[in-house]
Amino acid sequence: MGQAAVSVVTLAVVRAPVSLPLTLVVALVKGVLVVFALATAAAYLTLLERKIAARIQLRIGPNRVGPGGLLQPAADGVKLIFKEKAAPAGRDRVLFQIAPALAAGAALFAFATIPINRTICVGGHGGAGPLSVSCAGGYLLHWDLANVNIGLLYILAVTSMGVYAIFLGGWSSNSKYSLLGALRSSAQLISYEMAVSFAIVGPILLAGTLNLEQMVHQQQGLWFIFLQPLGFLLYFTAAFAETNRLPFDLPEAEGELGAGYHTEFAGMRFGLFFFAEYINMVTVCSIATVLFLGGWLAPVWFLPSWLGPIWFVAKAGLLLFVMMWVRWTFPRLRYDRLMQFGWKVLLPLGLANIVVTAVFVAVR
Amino acid sequence: MSVIFGLAAAVAVVAALGVVVAQRTLYSALALVANMVALAVLFLTLDAQFLAAVQIIVYAGAVMVLFVFIIALLSPGAQERLHPLEARVLIGGLAAVAFTVVVARLTLNGVSVAASGRFYGRLGPFAPVLVDRHGQVQTLGEQLFTTFLLPFELSSLLLLVAAVGAVYLSRRRRAS
Incomplete structure:
Protein backbone atom coordinates (compact mmCIF):
# COMPACT_ATOMS: atom_id res chain seq x y z
CA MET A 1 0.00 0.00 0.00
CA GLY A 2 0.98 3.60 -0.14
CA GLN A 3 1.93 3.49 -3.80
CA ALA A 4 -1.21 5.29 -4.85
CA ALA A 5 -3.99 6.71 -2.77
CA VAL A 6 -6.89 4.45 -3.61
CA SER A 7 -10.45 5.33 -2.90
CA VAL A 8 -12.42 2.16 -3.22
CA VAL A 9 -15.86 3.61 -2.72
CA THR A 10 -15.66 5.34 -6.09
CA LEU A 11 -13.64 2.44 -7.54
CA ALA A 12 -11.28 5.13 -8.75
CA VAL A 13 -7.58 5.67 -8.36
CA VAL A 14 -7.28 9.24 -7.20
CA ARG A 15 -3.93 10.59 -8.29
CA ALA A 16 -4.20 14.07 -6.88
CA PRO A 17 -3.66 14.40 -3.13
CA VAL A 18 -7.26 15.02 -2.12
CA SER A 19 -8.60 14.44 1.36
CA LEU A 20 -10.63 11.27 1.77
CA PRO A 21 -13.77 12.93 3.24
CA LEU A 22 -14.03 15.26 0.22
CA THR A 23 -13.70 12.31 -2.14
CA LEU A 24 -16.39 10.44 -0.25
CA VAL A 25 -18.77 13.40 -0.23
CA VAL A 26 -18.28 14.02 -3.95
CA ALA A 27 -18.80 10.32 -4.70
CA LEU A 28 -21.97 10.26 -2.62
CA VAL A 29 -23.40 13.39 -4.24
CA LYS A 30 -22.57 12.11 -7.71
CA GLY A 31 -24.06 8.72 -6.92
CA VAL A 32 -27.33 10.23 -5.71
CA LEU A 33 -27.48 12.53 -8.74
CA VAL A 34 -26.86 9.68 -11.19
CA VAL A 35 -29.48 7.43 -9.60
CA PHE A 36 -31.98 10.28 -9.55
CA ALA A 37 -31.24 11.23 -13.16
CA LEU A 38 -31.48 7.62 -14.35
CA ALA A 39 -34.76 7.06 -12.51
CA THR A 40 -36.24 10.23 -13.98
CA ALA A 41 -34.94 9.36 -17.43
CA ALA A 42 -36.45 5.88 -17.21
CA ALA A 43 -39.81 7.27 -16.08
CA TYR A 44 -39.97 9.83 -18.85
CA LEU A 45 -38.71 7.39 -21.47
CA THR A 46 -41.85 5.34 -20.84
CA LEU A 47 -43.90 8.43 -21.61
CA LEU A 48 -41.79 9.19 -24.68
CA GLU A 49 -42.17 5.61 -25.84
CA ARG A 50 -45.96 5.83 -25.57
CA LYS A 51 -45.99 9.17 -27.35
CA ILE A 52 -43.83 7.86 -30.18
CA ALA A 53 -45.90 4.69 -30.43
CA ALA A 54 -49.05 6.80 -30.63
CA ARG A 55 -47.49 9.03 -33.27
CA ILE A 56 -46.49 6.02 -35.40
CA GLN A 57 -49.94 4.48 -35.03
CA LEU A 58 -51.74 7.79 -35.79
CA ARG A 59 -53.01 8.18 -32.24
CA ILE A 60 -52.50 10.97 -29.71
CA GLY A 61 -51.13 9.03 -26.77
CA PRO A 62 -51.40 9.82 -23.04
CA ASN A 63 -52.49 13.45 -22.65
CA ARG A 64 -54.83 13.53 -19.62
CA VAL A 65 -52.50 13.65 -16.61
CA GLY A 66 -50.86 17.06 -16.42
CA PRO A 67 -50.14 19.37 -19.35
CA GLY A 68 -49.71 17.24 -22.46
CA GLY A 69 -49.57 14.08 -20.32
CA LEU A 70 -46.32 15.17 -18.64
CA LEU A 71 -47.33 13.82 -15.22
CA GLN A 72 -48.24 10.39 -16.60
CA PRO A 73 -45.03 8.67 -15.29
CA ALA A 74 -45.76 9.93 -11.77
CA ALA A 75 -49.30 8.58 -11.99
CA ASP A 76 -47.98 5.24 -13.25
CA GLY A 77 -45.48 5.07 -10.41
CA VAL A 78 -48.13 5.75 -7.77
CA LYS A 79 -50.38 3.15 -9.35
CA LEU A 80 -47.62 0.53 -9.32
CA ILE A 81 -46.78 1.19 -5.68
CA PHE A 82 -50.37 0.83 -4.48
CA LYS A 83 -51.23 -2.20 -6.57
CA GLU A 84 -51.76 -5.52 -4.85
CA LYS A 85 -48.54 -7.54 -4.94
CA ALA A 86 -50.11 -10.71 -6.27
CA ALA A 87 -47.67 -13.63 -6.34
CA PRO A 88 -47.96 -17.27 -7.41
CA ALA A 89 -48.35 -19.85 -4.62
CA GLY A 90 -45.50 -22.22 -5.54
CA ARG A 91 -42.87 -19.51 -5.86
CA ASP A 92 -39.39 -19.55 -4.39
CA ARG A 93 -39.97 -16.84 -1.78
CA VAL A 94 -36.41 -15.59 -1.37
CA LEU A 95 -35.45 -15.44 -5.02
CA PHE A 96 -38.85 -14.00 -5.98
CA GLN A 97 -38.06 -11.05 -3.72
CA ILE A 98 -34.44 -10.65 -4.75
CA ALA A 99 -34.78 -10.90 -8.54
CA PRO A 100 -36.47 -7.52 -9.22
CA ALA A 101 -34.02 -5.71 -6.94
CA LEU A 102 -31.12 -7.43 -8.67
CA ALA A 103 -32.43 -6.31 -12.06
CA ALA A 104 -32.68 -2.67 -11.01
CA GLY A 105 -29.37 -2.84 -9.15
CA ALA A 106 -27.39 -4.24 -12.07
CA ALA A 107 -28.92 -1.62 -14.37
CA LEU A 108 -28.03 1.26 -12.05
CA PHE A 109 -24.51 0.02 -11.29
CA ALA A 110 -23.58 -0.22 -14.96
CA PHE A 111 -23.71 3.52 -15.44
CA ALA A 112 -20.90 4.22 -12.96
CA THR A 113 -18.00 4.48 -15.40
CA ILE A 114 -19.69 6.42 -18.22
CA PRO A 115 -18.24 9.94 -18.51
CA ILE A 116 -20.74 12.55 -19.64
CA ASN A 117 -18.17 15.36 -19.83
CA ARG A 118 -14.40 15.88 -19.84
CA THR A 119 -12.68 15.97 -16.47
CA ILE A 120 -12.48 19.54 -15.24
CA CYS A 121 -10.38 21.26 -12.63
CA VAL A 122 -12.42 23.10 -10.01
CA GLY A 123 -10.72 26.04 -8.32
CA GLY A 124 -7.25 25.54 -9.77
CA HIS A 125 -5.23 25.64 -12.94
CA GLY A 126 -5.10 22.90 -15.47
CA GLY A 127 -7.52 20.27 -16.62
CA ALA A 128 -7.57 16.96 -18.37
CA GLY A 129 -6.78 16.29 -21.97
CA PRO A 130 -5.71 13.20 -23.84
CA LEU A 131 -3.10 11.40 -21.73
CA SER A 132 -2.55 14.34 -19.40
CA VAL A 133 -4.19 15.30 -16.15
CA SER A 134 -3.08 18.31 -14.18
CA CYS A 135 -4.84 20.32 -11.55
CA ALA A 136 -2.68 22.53 -9.39
CA GLY A 137 -4.38 23.60 -6.17
CA GLY A 138 -7.85 22.55 -7.19
CA TYR A 139 -10.15 19.58 -7.21
CA LEU A 140 -10.17 17.30 -10.22
CA LEU A 141 -13.84 16.67 -10.97
CA HIS A 142 -14.59 13.56 -13.01
CA TRP A 143 -17.98 13.54 -14.69
CA ASP A 144 -18.48 9.88 -14.00
CA LEU A 145 -18.80 7.99 -10.72
CA ALA A 146 -15.57 6.12 -11.24
CA ASN A 147 -12.78 7.09 -13.56
CA VAL A 148 -11.12 3.69 -13.85
CA ASN A 149 -8.81 2.43 -16.55
CA ILE A 150 -10.97 -0.64 -17.10
CA GLY A 151 -14.19 1.33 -17.56
CA LEU A 152 -15.46 -0.70 -20.47
CA LEU A 153 -14.73 -4.07 -18.83
CA TYR A 154 -16.51 -2.90 -15.70
CA ILE A 155 -19.67 -2.23 -17.72
CA LEU A 156 -19.47 -5.66 -19.37
CA ALA A 157 -19.02 -7.25 -15.94
CA VAL A 158 -21.98 -5.52 -14.33
CA THR A 159 -24.36 -6.01 -17.24
CA SER A 160 -23.51 -9.72 -17.27
CA MET A 161 -24.98 -9.83 -13.74
CA GLY A 162 -28.34 -8.75 -15.16
CA VAL A 163 -28.81 -12.24 -16.59
CA TYR A 164 -29.23 -13.58 -13.06
CA ALA A 165 -32.08 -11.20 -12.36
CA ILE A 166 -34.01 -12.28 -15.43
CA PHE A 167 -33.29 -15.98 -15.05
CA LEU A 168 -34.00 -16.14 -11.33
CA GLY A 169 -37.11 -14.00 -11.75
CA GLY A 170 -38.49 -16.41 -14.33
CA TRP A 171 -37.43 -19.54 -12.49
CA SER A 172 -38.64 -18.52 -9.06
CA SER A 173 -42.13 -17.69 -10.38
CA ASN A 174 -42.90 -21.42 -10.78
CA SER A 175 -44.80 -20.73 -13.99
CA LYS A 176 -44.24 -22.20 -17.43
CA TYR A 177 -44.43 -18.89 -19.28
CA SER A 178 -41.96 -17.29 -16.90
CA LEU A 179 -39.56 -20.23 -17.15
CA LEU A 180 -39.71 -20.22 -20.96
CA GLY A 181 -39.05 -16.49 -21.00
CA ALA A 182 -36.15 -16.91 -18.59
CA LEU A 183 -34.62 -19.73 -20.66
CA ARG A 184 -34.87 -17.74 -23.85
CA SER A 185 -33.41 -14.68 -22.28
CA SER A 186 -30.44 -16.49 -20.73
CA ALA A 187 -29.52 -18.05 -24.06
CA GLN A 188 -30.10 -14.79 -25.88
CA LEU A 189 -28.17 -12.61 -23.44
CA ILE A 190 -25.18 -14.96 -23.39
CA SER A 191 -25.13 -15.18 -27.20
CA TYR A 192 -25.45 -11.47 -27.79
CA GLU A 193 -22.96 -10.60 -25.05
CA MET A 194 -20.41 -12.22 -27.36
CA ALA A 195 -21.53 -10.02 -30.25
CA VAL A 196 -21.32 -6.92 -28.03
CA SER A 197 -17.83 -7.86 -26.83
CA PHE A 198 -16.63 -8.41 -30.39
CA ALA A 199 -18.17 -5.16 -31.62
CA ILE A 200 -16.47 -3.04 -28.97
CA VAL A 201 -13.02 -4.47 -29.66
CA GLY A 202 -12.82 -2.23 -32.75
CA PRO A 203 -12.95 1.07 -30.82
CA ILE A 204 -10.66 -0.42 -28.15
CA LEU A 205 -8.05 -1.23 -30.83
CA LEU A 206 -8.33 2.24 -32.32
CA ALA A 207 -8.15 4.06 -29.00
CA GLY A 208 -5.61 1.77 -27.33
CA THR A 209 -7.30 2.10 -23.95
CA LEU A 210 -10.23 0.78 -21.93
CA ASN A 211 -10.71 4.09 -20.12
CA LEU A 212 -13.90 5.57 -21.51
CA GLU A 213 -12.81 9.16 -21.03
CA GLN A 214 -9.56 8.59 -22.92
CA MET A 215 -11.57 6.87 -25.65
CA VAL A 216 -13.61 10.02 -26.18
CA HIS A 217 -10.42 12.11 -26.25
CA GLN A 218 -9.11 9.85 -29.00
CA GLN A 219 -12.14 10.73 -31.12
CA GLN A 220 -11.32 14.44 -31.25
CA GLY A 221 -11.57 15.34 -34.92
CA LEU A 222 -12.97 12.04 -36.20
CA TRP A 223 -15.60 9.98 -34.41
CA PHE A 224 -15.10 6.24 -34.40
CA ILE A 225 -18.42 5.69 -36.17
CA PHE A 226 -16.71 6.88 -39.37
CA LEU A 227 -13.82 4.46 -38.87
CA GLN A 228 -16.01 1.67 -37.48
CA PRO A 229 -19.38 1.85 -39.25
CA LEU A 230 -19.73 -1.94 -39.13
CA GLY A 231 -18.71 -2.02 -35.48
CA PHE A 232 -21.37 0.54 -34.64
CA LEU A 233 -24.07 -1.37 -36.51
CA LEU A 234 -23.06 -4.63 -34.82
CA TYR A 235 -23.04 -3.03 -31.38
CA PHE A 236 -26.35 -1.27 -31.82
CA THR A 237 -28.03 -4.40 -33.21
CA ALA A 238 -26.76 -6.55 -30.37
CA ALA A 239 -27.82 -3.83 -27.92
CA PHE A 240 -31.44 -4.41 -28.92
CA ALA A 241 -31.08 -8.04 -27.88
CA GLU A 242 -29.20 -7.14 -24.69
CA THR A 243 -32.04 -4.88 -23.59
CA ASN A 244 -34.79 -7.32 -24.69
CA ARG A 245 -36.23 -4.81 -27.13
CA LEU A 246 -38.22 -5.62 -30.20
CA PRO A 247 -37.38 -7.10 -32.72
CA PHE A 248 -35.39 -9.25 -30.25
CA ASP A 249 -37.82 -9.20 -27.32
CA LEU A 250 -38.36 -12.96 -27.28
CA PRO A 251 -37.90 -13.26 -23.47
CA GLU A 252 -41.07 -11.27 -22.95
CA ALA A 253 -42.90 -11.89 -26.22
CA GLU A 254 -46.38 -10.99 -25.04
CA GLY A 255 -48.11 -12.81 -27.89
CA GLU A 256 -46.80 -16.23 -26.89
CA LEU A 257 -45.54 -15.99 -23.31
CA GLY A 258 -47.83 -13.55 -21.54
CA ALA A 259 -45.00 -11.29 -20.51
CA GLY A 260 -42.16 -13.80 -20.33
CA TYR A 261 -39.94 -13.78 -17.30
CA HIS A 262 -41.94 -11.13 -15.43
CA THR A 263 -45.42 -12.56 -16.10
CA GLU A 264 -46.03 -13.34 -12.42
CA PHE A 265 -44.67 -10.12 -10.98
CA ALA A 266 -47.15 -7.44 -9.97
CA GLY A 267 -46.99 -3.93 -8.57
CA MET A 268 -43.60 -2.38 -7.96
CA ARG A 269 -41.85 -5.74 -8.34
CA PHE A 270 -42.87 -5.64 -11.98
CA GLY A 271 -42.06 -1.94 -11.90
CA LEU A 272 -38.42 -2.67 -11.03
CA PHE A 273 -38.01 -5.01 -14.02
CA PHE A 274 -39.60 -2.39 -16.25
CA PHE A 275 -37.43 0.32 -14.74
CA ALA A 276 -34.31 -1.84 -15.31
CA GLU A 277 -35.19 -2.30 -18.97
CA TYR A 278 -35.37 1.44 -19.59
CA ILE A 279 -32.21 2.17 -17.61
CA ASN A 280 -30.43 -0.51 -19.62
CA MET A 281 -31.58 1.27 -22.78
CA VAL A 282 -30.07 4.52 -21.48
CA THR A 283 -26.86 2.67 -20.63
CA VAL A 284 -26.37 0.94 -23.99
CA CYS A 285 -27.15 4.17 -25.85
CA SER A 286 -24.65 6.02 -23.65
CA ILE A 287 -21.99 3.39 -24.32
CA ALA A 288 -22.64 3.67 -28.05
CA THR A 289 -22.33 7.45 -27.72
CA VAL A 290 -19.02 7.17 -25.89
CA LEU A 291 -17.52 4.49 -28.12
CA PHE A 292 -18.71 5.61 -31.54
CA LEU A 293 -20.29 9.07 -31.45
CA GLY A 294 -17.58 11.04 -29.68
CA GLY A 295 -19.24 11.27 -26.26
CA TRP A 296 -19.41 14.87 -25.10
CA LEU A 297 -17.56 16.32 -28.12
CA ALA A 298 -19.49 18.97 -30.02
CA PRO A 299 -21.11 17.59 -33.20
CA VAL A 300 -19.72 20.37 -35.41
CA TRP A 301 -16.54 22.32 -34.78
CA PHE A 302 -18.16 25.77 -34.52
CA LEU A 303 -20.52 24.74 -31.71
CA PRO A 304 -19.31 25.52 -28.17
CA SER A 305 -17.41 22.64 -26.61
CA TRP A 306 -18.22 23.61 -22.99
CA LEU A 307 -21.76 22.32 -23.50
CA GLY A 308 -20.39 18.76 -23.25
CA PRO A 309 -23.19 17.14 -21.21
CA ILE A 310 -25.79 18.64 -23.56
CA TRP A 311 -24.12 17.09 -26.61
CA PHE A 312 -23.84 13.80 -24.77
CA VAL A 313 -27.53 13.75 -23.87
CA ALA A 314 -28.50 14.81 -27.39
CA LYS A 315 -26.53 11.96 -29.00
CA ALA A 316 -27.75 9.34 -26.53
CA GLY A 317 -31.29 10.69 -26.94
CA LEU A 318 -31.09 10.30 -30.69
CA LEU A 319 -30.09 6.64 -30.29
CA LEU A 320 -32.90 6.11 -27.77
CA PHE A 321 -35.35 7.54 -30.27
CA VAL A 322 -34.08 5.11 -32.92
CA MET A 323 -34.58 2.22 -30.47
CA MET A 324 -38.21 3.23 -29.92
CA TRP A 325 -38.78 3.89 -33.60
CA VAL A 326 -37.53 0.38 -34.42
CA ARG A 327 -39.74 -1.18 -31.76
CA TRP A 328 -42.93 0.18 -33.31
CA THR A 329 -41.83 -0.48 -36.90
CA PHE A 330 -40.35 -3.99 -37.04
CA PRO A 331 -41.97 -7.37 -36.36
CA ARG A 332 -40.53 -9.84 -33.87
CA LEU A 333 -38.01 -12.44 -35.06
CA ARG A 334 -38.62 -16.15 -34.62
CA TYR A 335 -36.53 -17.58 -31.80
CA ASP A 336 -34.33 -19.94 -33.86
CA ARG A 337 -33.72 -17.13 -36.38
CA LEU A 338 -32.66 -14.90 -33.51
CA MET A 339 -30.04 -17.36 -32.29
CA GLN A 340 -28.86 -18.07 -35.83
CA PHE A 341 -28.55 -14.35 -36.50
CA GLY A 342 -26.49 -13.88 -33.37
CA TRP A 343 -24.10 -16.77 -33.87
CA LYS A 344 -23.89 -17.02 -37.66
CA VAL A 345 -24.15 -13.40 -38.76
CA LEU A 346 -23.19 -11.00 -35.98
CA LEU A 347 -20.32 -13.06 -34.56
CA PRO A 348 -18.44 -13.73 -37.86
CA LEU A 349 -18.96 -10.11 -38.91
CA GLY A 350 -17.60 -9.00 -35.55
CA LEU A 351 -14.53 -11.23 -35.99
CA ALA A 352 -13.94 -9.89 -39.49
CA ASN A 353 -14.26 -6.36 -38.16
CA ILE A 354 -11.65 -7.09 -35.49
CA VAL A 355 -9.21 -8.53 -38.05
CA VAL A 356 -9.60 -5.62 -40.48
CA THR A 357 -9.27 -3.07 -37.68
CA ALA A 358 -6.21 -4.81 -36.26
CA VAL A 359 -4.51 -4.76 -39.67
CA PHE A 360 -5.42 -1.10 -40.06
CA VAL A 361 -3.99 -0.25 -36.63
CA ALA A 362 -0.84 -2.32 -37.30
CA VAL A 363 0.04 -0.60 -40.59
CA ARG A 364 -1.04 2.88 -39.47
CA MET B 1 -10.31 1.01 2.97
CA SER B 2 -10.17 -1.49 5.80
CA VAL B 3 -13.93 -1.08 6.27
CA ILE B 4 -14.50 -2.19 2.71
CA PHE B 5 -12.01 -5.00 3.10
CA GLY B 6 -13.84 -6.15 6.24
CA LEU B 7 -17.25 -6.05 4.57
CA ALA B 8 -16.10 -7.87 1.45
CA ALA B 9 -14.18 -10.45 3.47
CA ALA B 10 -17.20 -11.09 5.70
CA VAL B 11 -19.47 -11.49 2.67
CA ALA B 12 -16.92 -13.82 1.06
CA VAL B 13 -16.68 -16.04 4.14
CA VAL B 14 -20.44 -16.16 4.74
CA ALA B 15 -21.08 -16.90 1.08
CA ALA B 16 -18.41 -19.61 1.05
CA LEU B 17 -20.06 -21.22 4.07
CA GLY B 18 -23.38 -20.89 2.25
CA VAL B 19 -22.02 -22.88 -0.68
CA ALA B 29 -24.52 -21.93 -6.72
CA LEU B 30 -25.87 -18.45 -5.97
CA ALA B 31 -23.77 -18.30 -2.80
CA LEU B 32 -20.76 -19.12 -4.97
CA VAL B 33 -21.67 -16.18 -7.20
CA ALA B 34 -21.84 -13.89 -4.16
CA ASN B 35 -18.48 -15.24 -3.04
CA MET B 36 -16.92 -14.46 -6.42
CA VAL B 37 -18.29 -10.93 -6.44
CA ALA B 38 -16.92 -10.39 -2.93
CA LEU B 39 -13.53 -11.66 -4.10
CA ALA B 40 -13.68 -9.18 -6.99
CA VAL B 41 -14.20 -6.39 -4.45
CA LEU B 42 -11.13 -7.66 -2.53
CA PHE B 43 -9.14 -7.48 -5.78
CA LEU B 44 -10.31 -3.88 -6.15
CA THR B 45 -9.03 -2.99 -2.71
CA LEU B 46 -5.67 -4.37 -3.86
CA ASP B 47 -5.82 -2.00 -6.88
CA ALA B 48 -6.10 -4.98 -9.26
CA GLN B 49 -8.99 -3.60 -11.26
CA PHE B 50 -8.46 -5.69 -14.36
CA LEU B 51 -8.43 -8.89 -12.33
CA ALA B 52 -11.63 -7.81 -10.56
CA ALA B 53 -13.44 -7.16 -13.83
CA VAL B 54 -12.26 -10.43 -15.37
CA GLN B 55 -13.23 -12.33 -12.22
CA ILE B 56 -16.81 -11.08 -12.58
CA ILE B 57 -17.03 -11.40 -16.37
CA VAL B 58 -15.58 -14.89 -16.61
CA TYR B 59 -16.56 -16.60 -13.36
CA ALA B 60 -19.65 -14.86 -12.02
CA GLY B 61 -20.93 -13.81 -15.42
CA ALA B 62 -20.20 -16.74 -17.70
CA VAL B 63 -19.28 -19.92 -15.83
CA MET B 64 -21.77 -19.56 -12.99
CA VAL B 65 -24.60 -18.53 -15.31
CA LEU B 66 -24.27 -21.91 -16.99
CA PHE B 67 -24.09 -23.66 -13.60
CA VAL B 68 -27.25 -21.92 -12.40
CA PHE B 69 -28.90 -22.64 -15.72
CA ILE B 70 -28.22 -26.36 -15.51
CA ILE B 71 -29.06 -26.66 -11.82
CA ALA B 72 -32.35 -24.83 -12.22
CA LEU B 73 -33.36 -26.94 -15.19
CA LEU B 74 -32.12 -30.42 -14.27
CA SER B 75 -31.83 -29.95 -10.47
CA PRO B 76 -29.21 -32.68 -10.00
CA GLY B 77 -29.00 -34.09 -6.51
CA ALA B 78 -32.07 -32.25 -5.28
CA GLN B 79 -33.21 -35.25 -3.27
CA GLU B 80 -29.75 -36.30 -2.21
CA ARG B 81 -28.70 -35.65 1.40
CA LEU B 82 -25.11 -35.83 2.56
CA HIS B 83 -24.19 -38.06 5.49
CA PRO B 84 -21.56 -36.45 7.70
CA LEU B 85 -19.18 -39.44 7.84
CA GLU B 86 -19.18 -40.34 4.18
CA ALA B 87 -15.81 -40.96 2.51
CA ARG B 88 -16.03 -37.94 0.25
CA VAL B 89 -16.83 -35.66 3.18
CA LEU B 90 -13.73 -36.93 5.01
CA ILE B 91 -11.51 -36.50 1.96
CA GLY B 92 -12.90 -33.01 1.41
CA GLY B 93 -12.26 -32.14 5.04
CA LEU B 94 -8.64 -33.28 4.83
CA ALA B 95 -8.11 -31.25 1.68
CA ALA B 96 -9.63 -28.21 3.38
CA VAL B 97 -7.23 -28.57 6.35
CA ALA B 98 -4.22 -28.91 4.04
CA PHE B 99 -5.30 -25.85 2.07
CA THR B 100 -5.83 -23.84 5.26
CA VAL B 101 -2.25 -24.61 6.31
CA VAL B 102 -0.94 -23.31 2.99
CA VAL B 103 -3.02 -20.14 3.17
CA ALA B 104 -2.05 -19.52 6.79
CA ARG B 105 1.64 -19.84 5.91
CA LEU B 106 1.26 -17.30 3.09
CA THR B 107 -0.76 -14.97 5.30
CA LEU B 108 1.91 -15.01 8.03
CA ASN B 109 4.45 -14.25 5.35
CA GLY B 110 2.37 -11.28 4.24
CA VAL B 111 1.96 -10.08 7.84
CA SER B 112 5.72 -10.11 8.40
CA VAL B 113 6.25 -8.17 5.15
CA ALA B 114 3.66 -5.60 6.22
CA ALA B 115 5.16 -5.32 9.71
CA SER B 116 8.74 -4.74 8.60
CA GLY B 117 7.62 -2.50 5.71
CA ARG B 118 10.23 -4.11 3.52
CA PHE B 119 9.90 -6.55 0.72
CA TYR B 120 12.85 -8.85 0.26
CA GLY B 121 13.34 -10.26 -3.19
CA ARG B 122 13.01 -9.19 -6.77
CA LEU B 123 10.27 -6.82 -7.90
CA GLY B 124 8.11 -8.77 -10.32
CA PRO B 125 6.61 -7.43 -13.54
CA PHE B 126 3.51 -6.44 -11.60
CA ALA B 127 5.23 -4.27 -9.01
CA PRO B 128 2.93 -1.33 -8.17
CA VAL B 129 5.54 1.19 -9.35
CA LEU B 130 5.68 -0.34 -12.82
CA VAL B 131 1.91 -0.84 -13.02
CA ASP B 132 1.34 2.79 -12.08
CA ARG B 133 3.68 3.93 -14.80
CA HIS B 134 2.29 1.86 -17.68
CA GLY B 135 -1.31 1.28 -16.68
CA GLN B 136 -2.85 -1.97 -15.52
CA VAL B 137 -4.16 -3.49 -18.70
CA GLN B 138 -1.14 -2.41 -20.71
CA THR B 139 1.28 -4.00 -18.24
CA LEU B 140 -0.68 -7.22 -18.10
CA GLY B 141 -1.01 -7.43 -21.88
CA GLU B 142 2.67 -6.76 -22.41
CA GLN B 143 3.66 -9.42 -19.89
CA LEU B 144 1.22 -11.95 -21.36
CA PHE B 145 2.67 -11.56 -24.83
CA THR B 146 6.34 -11.47 -23.81
CA THR B 147 7.32 -13.15 -20.54
CA PHE B 148 4.36 -15.50 -20.28
CA LEU B 149 3.76 -16.10 -23.98
CA LEU B 150 4.15 -19.89 -23.84
CA PRO B 151 1.79 -20.56 -20.91
CA PHE B 152 -0.66 -18.08 -22.42
CA GLU B 153 -0.70 -19.80 -25.81
CA LEU B 154 -0.83 -23.24 -24.19
CA SER B 155 -3.88 -22.31 -22.12
CA SER B 156 -5.60 -20.88 -25.19
CA LEU B 157 -4.85 -24.18 -26.97
CA LEU B 158 -6.42 -26.02 -24.03
CA LEU B 159 -9.58 -23.92 -24.38
CA LEU B 160 -9.64 -24.60 -28.11
CA VAL B 161 -9.39 -28.34 -27.47
CA ALA B 162 -12.28 -28.10 -25.01
CA ALA B 163 -14.39 -26.23 -27.55
CA VAL B 164 -13.64 -28.74 -30.30
CA GLY B 165 -14.43 -31.58 -27.90
CA ALA B 166 -17.77 -30.03 -27.00
CA VAL B 167 -18.69 -29.65 -30.67
CA TYR B 168 -17.66 -33.25 -31.35
CA LEU B 169 -19.73 -34.63 -28.47
CA SER B 170 -22.85 -32.73 -29.51
CA ARG B 171 -22.41 -33.88 -33.13
CA ARG B 172 -22.11 -37.55 -32.29
CA ARG B 173 -25.22 -37.62 -30.16
CA ARG B 174 -27.29 -36.13 -32.94
CA ALA B 175 -26.14 -38.78 -35.44
CA SER B 176 -27.11 -41.79 -33.31
Missing part, protein backbone atom coordinates in the same frame (compact mmCIF):
# COMPACT_ATOMS: atom_id res chain seq x y z
CA VAL B 20 -21.33 -25.81 1.63
CA VAL B 21 -24.24 -25.49 4.03
CA ALA B 22 -27.13 -24.62 1.72
CA GLN B 23 -29.71 -27.38 1.42
CA ARG B 24 -30.70 -26.56 -2.14
CA THR B 25 -28.20 -26.82 -4.97
CA LEU B 26 -29.36 -23.59 -6.61
CA TYR B 27 -28.74 -21.65 -3.41
CA SER B 28 -25.25 -23.15 -3.22
